[in-house]
Amino acid sequence: MTVAQxxxxxxxxxAYEAPTEKRYxxxxxxxxxxxxxxxxxxxxxxFLLIYFSQHGIPHYCLRIGLEIAVSGTLATVRLPxxxxxxxxxxxxxxxxxxxxITYDMPPPQLVVEVVSPGQANRDYxxxxxxxxxxxxxxxxxxxxxxxxVLILVWTDGLYEEGTFRQDQRLQSSLFPKLELTAKQVLAG
Numbered sequence: 001m002t003v004a005q006x007x008x009x010x011x012x013x014x015a016y017e018a019p020t021e022k023r024y025x026x027x028x029x030x031x032x033x034x035x036x037x038x039x040x041x042x043x044x045x046x047f048l049l050i051y052f053s054q055h056g057i058p059h060y061c062l063r064i065g066l067e068i069a070v071s072g073t074l075a076t077v078r079l080p081x082x083x084x085x086x087x088x089x090x091x092x093x094x095x096x097x098x099x100x101i102t103y104d105m106p107p108p109q110l111v112v113e114v115v116s117p118g119q120a121n122r123d124y125x126x127x128x129x130x131x132x133x134x135x136x137x138x139x140x141x142x143x144x145x146x147x148x149v150l151i152l153v154w155t156d157g158l159y160e161e162g163t164f165r166q167d168q169r170l171q172s173s174l175f176p177k178l179e180l181t182a183k184q185v186l187a188g
Contacts, residue, residue, distance in 0.1 A: 043188030
């Protein structure tokens with residue numbers, strides 16, 4: 001659902017105060033209301049957050065609720081389910097009044113999107129090209145409906161993908177010692 005009548009710049013978006021507790025993404029200058037997260041989406045994001053924390057990723061590099069300014073025809077800001085920041089990106093956010101990675105900041109190393117019902121096109125197509133243009137090293141698409149995890153690795157400006165199902169062990173260039181299967185992730 002589109003909210004504002006006029007297109008917003010990134011500056012307008014950063015100054016916008018929503019009249020409700022609802023979450024919005026900015027897509028080509030338009031505020032788009034985000035649907036409420038399903039229980040499985042929240043469980044998967046939390047499972048991955050805890051997994052990465054237990055496997056040595058510093059807590060200050062892990063984010064749920066992060067906003068990322070990405071390229072688009074007009075201003076676009078995405079809200080991934082989970083992100084892992086580099087030390088440089090975490091440092092750039094230190095002391096910030098809002099948890100947003102702007103164009104002038106290093107991108108996250110990893111972004112995870114858990115596909116919501118009816119939102120596959122957004123996660124598989126739009127965010128894929130936006131995150132690639134932003135130079136995000138890995139983009140994971142966790143799809144409970146399709147029972148698969150796609151791991152997209154940024155190589156020479158494009159994503160190369162691997163698809164993982166059931167008991168297949170996930171293969172990550174960022175985390176080569178990852179001991180997770182698609183089934184474990186999808187169970188949340």
